[in-house]
Amino acid sequence: STPVTEDLKEILSHFLIEGSVASVKAYGSGHIHDTYYVQNQSLTLPDYLLQRINHHVFRNVPQLMDNIELVTAHLRKKLAAMPGREPDKEVLTLIPTRQHRSYFEDPAGNFWRLYLLLQGTRSYDLVENTQQAYEGGKAFGLFQALLADMDAHLLHESIPDFHNVEHRLKQFEAALVKDRVGRVKAVQPEIAFVKQRAYEMTALLRLGREGKLPLRITHNDTKFNNVLLDRQDKAQCVIDLDTVMPGFVAYDYGDAIRTTAVTSPEDEENLDRIDIDLGLFRSFTQGFLEETHASLTDAEIASLSPGLTLLPFIMGLRFLTDYIDGDHYYKIHAPDHNLQRARAQFRLVEVLEEKSGLLQSIIQEIYQACQHTDTQKIS
Numbered sequence: 001s002t003p004v005t006e007d008l009k010e011i012l013s014h015f016l017i018e019g020s021v022a023s024v025k026a027y028g029s030g031h032i033h034d035t036y037y038v039q040n041q042s043l044t045l046p047d048y049l050l051q052r053i054n055h056h057v058f059r060n061v062p063q064l065m066d067n068i069e070l071v072t073a074h075l076r077k078k079l080a081a082m083p084g085r086e087p088d089k090e091v092l093t094l095i096p097t098r099q100h101r102s103y104f105e106d107p108a109g110n111f112w113r114l115y116l117l118l119q120g121t122r123s124y125d126l127v128e129n130t131q132q133a134y135e136g137g138k139a140f141g142l143f144q145a146l147l148a149d150m151d152a153h154l155l156h157e158s159i160p161d162f163h164n165v166e167h168r169l170k171q172f173e174a175a176l177v178k179d180r181v182g183r184v185k186a187v188q189p190e191i192a193f194v195k196q197r198a199y200e201m202t203a204l205l206r207l208g209r210e211g212k213l214p215l216r217i218t219h220n221d222t223k224f225n226n227v228l229l230d231r232q233d234k235a236q237c238v239i240d241l242d243t244v245m246p247g248f249v250a251y252d253y254g255d256a257i258r259t260t261a262v263t264s265p266e267d268e269e270n271l272d273r274i275d276i277d278l279g280l281f282r283s284f285t286q287g288f289l290e291e292t293h294a295s296l297t298d299a300e301i302a303s304l305s306p307g308l309t310l311l312p313f314i315m316g317l318r319f320l321t322d323y324i325d326g327d328h329y330y331k332i333h334a335p336d337h338n339l340q341r342a343r344a345q346f347r348l349v350e351v352l353e354e355k356s357g358l359l360q361s362i363i364q365e366i367y368q369a370c371q372h373t374d375t376q377k378i379s
């Protein structure tokens with residue numbers, strides 16, 4: 001149900017806000033939470049952003065808020081020590097409740113949180129040019145670099161096995177065995193596609209278990225609309241921290257490229273249209289590596305390229321599993337929507353496989369140029 005302004009003002013009364021509320025209006029284009037713009041009566045006091053957290057998607061709100069508190073505190077501390085940085089503008093600021101908590105649970109069981117509104121910023125659902133792609137790479141790269149010295153084990157795994165492809169493969173196998181709605185027979189080519197790649201797609205997990213790939217703190221929702229840009233279209237702040245948890249750097253990089261450098265929609269019907277935009281790819285990668293090259297290990301740099309195919313593979317696998325299971329996880333807009341989504345993601349995997357040599361050489365070239373620039377600065 002949609003809360004009315006009076007209810008929202010009641011919710012806001014539980015937070016330690018400065019001044020008084022002039023208006024509360026629905027805001028932004030997020031698909032997960034309900035987001036509201038809270039305008040202050042006073043022009044000199046801050047505006048706020050109120051969110052009702054979707055607790056159907058995020059089952060453990062206390063854990064995820066714990067993660068956000070820890071991560072924003074770390075980011076703030078790191079930025080405060082860097083000359084020329086403005087932590088209040090570059091990190092989300094949680095406004096505590098009167099009980100000194102980072103969220104408020106209302107009597108109906110809804111969870112609410114309040115952030116400082118970052119004035120003069122905007123987010124774009126789709127990247128419009130290479131300059132923006134570069135800024136997106138800088139934003140998620142800086143986020144990664146600043147958190148590289150934070151112990152990933154301090155965070156909760158707020159959505160267990162989120163990007164764990166072995167877990168997704170198990171769910172897929174279980175759906176095949178059940179064949180709940182009799183669709184298995186009709187998706188043999190897609191099943192074969194998955195089986196052909198199942199082993200190689202678990203490579204990063206195996207490297208992790210062997211201690212060769214470090215567990216980092218990753219964002220896990222690196223879409224371009226989760227970066228706020230300032231009035232000059234420069235990256236200002238990474239937002240939407242609900243999925244921040246332990247993971248591999250390649251997850252963030254791979255999902256960012258999947259959503260930033262691939263301009264066709266996730267469910268593109270015409271498979272011939274699915275391609276990666278090399279200009280956007282290069283620009284995002286440039287921004288990302290400028291920020292991260294010094295903190296990533298050689299194994300992590302080498303993992304970026306397999307990360308490119310892994311993320312669309314996981315998405316396609318999840319769509320296909322849901323299709324076989326009878327469409328009860330993702331909202332569908334047509335009977336075969338999940339199958340169409342799976343096919344689009346698998347086509348993207350193929351495109352990325354075909355171009356993997358080229359993509360890998362671009363990553364290497366940019367990485368080496370970043371390191372070279374560092375050497376020149378030192379000497």
Ligand code: ADP
Binds near residue numbers: 049117
């Ligand atoms: P969702 O998980 O639903 O995508 P987000 O946390 O990304 O929710 O927020 C939705 C939108 O609200 C964002 O795309 C952005 O435009 C805007 N937004 C979020 N946080 C802030 C903030 N602190 N200041 C200004 N705008 C914000």
Ligand code: MG
Binds near residue numbers: 240
């Ligand atoms: Mg968002």
Ligand code: MG
Binds near residue numbers: 032221242
């Ligand atoms: Mg979100």
